[in-house]
Amino acid sequence: MRKLILIAVLCVTAALAMSAQSASAASGWHFGPLIETWINDCYTFDVVNGVGEYAGADYDADNPPKTGDVFYVNVVLQGIDSSCSEITFPEIKLPPGMSPAISVANPIDCFQVDISAGTETPDPADCPAALGAPLYGGTGSIRDPNGPDPGTWDTRAPKSWEFRIPVTASTAGTKDISFPTQVISGSITQPLEPDVTVPVAQGPTAPATGTTPGTTPGTTPAAKLQMNSDARKAKLSRRGAFSFSVTPSESGSATVTGTVSIPGGAKVVRLSKRTVKLTAGKPARVALKLSRKNAAAVRKALRHKKKVTAHVVLAGTGASGDHATTKITLRLL
Numbered sequence: 001m002r003k004l005i006l007i008a009v010l011c012v013t014a015a016l017a018m019s020a021q022s023a024s025a026a027s028g029w030h031f032g033p034l035i036e037t038w039i040n041d042c043y044t045f046d047v048v049n050g051v052g053e054y055a056g057a058d059y060d061a062d063n064p065p066k067t068g069d070v071f072y073v074n075v076v077l078q079g080i081d082s083s084c085s086e087i088t089f090p091e092i093k094l095p096p097g098m099s100p101a102i103s104v105a106n107p108i109d110c111f112q113v114d115i116s117a118g119t120e121t122p123d124p125a126d127c128p129a130a131l132g133a134p135l136y137g138g139t140g141s142i143r144d145p146n147g148p149d150p151g152t153w154d155t156r157a158p159k160s161w162e163f164r165i166p167v168t169a170s171t172a173g174t175k176d177i178s179f180p181t182q183v184i185s186g187s188i189t190q191p192l193e194p195d196v197t198v199p200v201a202q203g204p205t206a207p208a209t210g211t212t213p214g215t216t217p218g219t220t221p222a223a224k225l226q227m228n229s230d231a232r233k234a235k236l237s238r239r240g241a242f243s244f245s246v247t248p249s250e251s252g253s254a255t256v257t258g259t260v261s262i263p264g265g266a267k268v269v270r271l272s273k274r275t276v277k278l279t280a281g282k283p284a285r286v287a288l289k290l291s292r293k294n295a296a297a298v299r300k301a302l303r304h305k306k307k308v309t310a311h312v313v314l315a316g317t318g319a320s321g322d323h324a325t326t327k328i329t330l331r332l333l
């Protein structure tokens with residue numbers, strides 16, 4: 001019965017992805033096989049499915065993508081068993097001759113899927129502006145900037161997510177694109193790696209992505225926005241605040257989010273989101289504050305010589321329209 005429910009649920013997300021295909025009438029989503037984890041239900045201890053995944057690619061089968069074209073691939077994550085704590089950490093793995101093609105014109109797209117209503121809702125607040133560093137052999141990780149470190153996604157049923165990543169190919173041939181994923185169910189970690197195969201035809205020599213005057217054809221220009229910080233430690237003030245500085249390469253603004261890991265009960269508290277103005281070449285002070293209760297918990301841990309760590313994420317947008325994400329880990333003192 002659970003298997004039939006899983007298939008029905010993922011058919012809904014497949015239909016939603018296909019209904020949101022690109023402007024070309026002939027273009028459509030092509031999906032790889034469905035795979036899922038098996039876990040013991042946290043209350044009944046029955047063997048059930050925990051999380052299901054499948055991958056896809058958007059292209060015209062009669063006119064497949066050519067070298068230099070930008071097209072989207074996706075992965076859908078669906079929680080099945082709701083009694084267990086399910087968090088998921090997906091990555092994208094591209095074969096030789098392929099690379100991400102993320103830009104202002106072609107961003108990463110994230111959606112929350114409502115299975116009961118049969119709808120998808122864009123989720124820009126949780127969507128990363130760029131791929132993060134891979135941890136499990138992929139090309140880059142798809143991290144929730146507001147999720148628990150290192151940016152995991154909550155996939156307890158009925159939660160479902162779709163992530164679309166723009167990619168491009170520099171060589172022709174059949175390309176196998178996969179999404180190495182770690183699914184954490186309580187104390188159990190299971191790997192999944194859904195994949196999809198895409199035929200790529202040889203195209204004319206052309207810039208792969210966003211080439212600008214003065215750059216070499218076929219290369220991606222370096223991002224203009226960078227946010228650098230040498231901060232490794234921060235002192236907690238009497239008011240429960242801590243701060244650090246970041247120096248941007250261009251003017252703009254950054255949204256700052258983060259968590260603080262407090263030893264003892266594996267407690268993680270989320271910091272309030274704030275926005276910081278960036279001025280090119282000038283250090284910007286970023287101040288974050290804990291609630292009175294959480295600040296007291298941090299001070300208690302510090303008195304007992306415990307290591308308290310803050311994980312901060314800055315998602316910036318420069319005046320040029322470039323996006324950049326910087327992750328900073330601070331030891332609180």
